[in-house]
Amino acid sequence: MARTRASSPSLDPMDGLAFLLSQVGAHAAARFAERLVPLELAPPHAGILKVIKRADGLSQQALGEKLGVFPSRLVALLDDLEKRGLVERRDSPTDRRSYALYLTDAGRDALEKLDRTAREHQDALCAALDESERAQLADYLARIAAQQQLTPGVHPGFRKLDRPEGRRGGSPGPC
Amino acid sequence: MARTRASSPSLDPMDGLAFLLSQVGAHAAARFAERLVPLELAPPHAGILKVIKRADGLSQQALGEKLGVFPSRLVALLDDLEKRGLVERRDSPTDRRSYALYLTDAGRDALEKLDRTAREHQDALCAALDESERAQLADYLARIAAQQQLTPGVHPGFRKLDRPEGRRGGSPGPC
């Protein structure tokens, strides 16, 4: 067999770039989840807190759509956060069926701790790269994410297809 | 608040590099699993076929250790592959408790199809990058993987800790 094409960095496609992405990505996710344990949070909680902070007063419906999480699953996740006093379910002033979600002061504190944790995590994870290499890596990944139509800030989890709901509004928007 | 440190490519740590790695990695894994469906294989099967190819005749014990998969889980995965005629469990000549695992001809065919699929997957995934950028990205990821002590070719899945068994032999080795 002639060596096809230019120097591919590795020979076996299963040890290739796609595998590396998946391997390092899974590692990153697992280590992040680990760091969240002392905060008594799981990764989905983190995403929820972040979205509520940016869109105070939104409904569970809206939250679930933004994160690609099923309504029934949101109930349990929000129960956790409410029980711990990080999130409040206030009655919506306009629609008595729905709630308006708000961060409490404790919720804002938790979000700050969470941001610190995420920063530490990222530093530890990328210890092998210097500052400019990290920027270059982030650029590559952002370009892949954009080309693959991943919604910024939304983790695919393990959905079969990203974006289970048909609609994905035109603007990549704030979140 | 003064802007601390140099230009970080993104402001919010949850939209940072670590998140991108996890997001793109999960996407890569999901799309790969999708491409495996027509082959009637799941990602763990792929890893198993690959290891058996490289280490013909090894035991389930050895296989499980190499992949970080529990023995009980291997049973079902190997049952799948054996039922489909891709893998053979031969009696070990030296120890009647254990099997020696071998790829069948059909198994080798499947592995080839799998390699093609992986190549197509990688091409589609990295469409946003040209050849030299892909090489650069692979280098970054390989360096992170090495620094984080990930075993080459072994997917962390979602284990709490990588490397559940204590021993990890000195050499990063063939697989």
Added chain:
DNA sequence: TATTGTTATACTCTATAACTATA
């Protein structure tokens, strides 16, 4: 009749424990 949030249920994936047959 449609929608919001809820509950109950089921399914997938993975880990733990107990068992058997060898060693």
Added chain:
DNA sequence: TATAGTTATAGAGTATAACAATA
């Protein structure tokens, strides 16, 4: 007594379906 493979069981995590209150 310890080990290889197996079986049975249980636990996450997530999706589906049916339901009550409201629109």
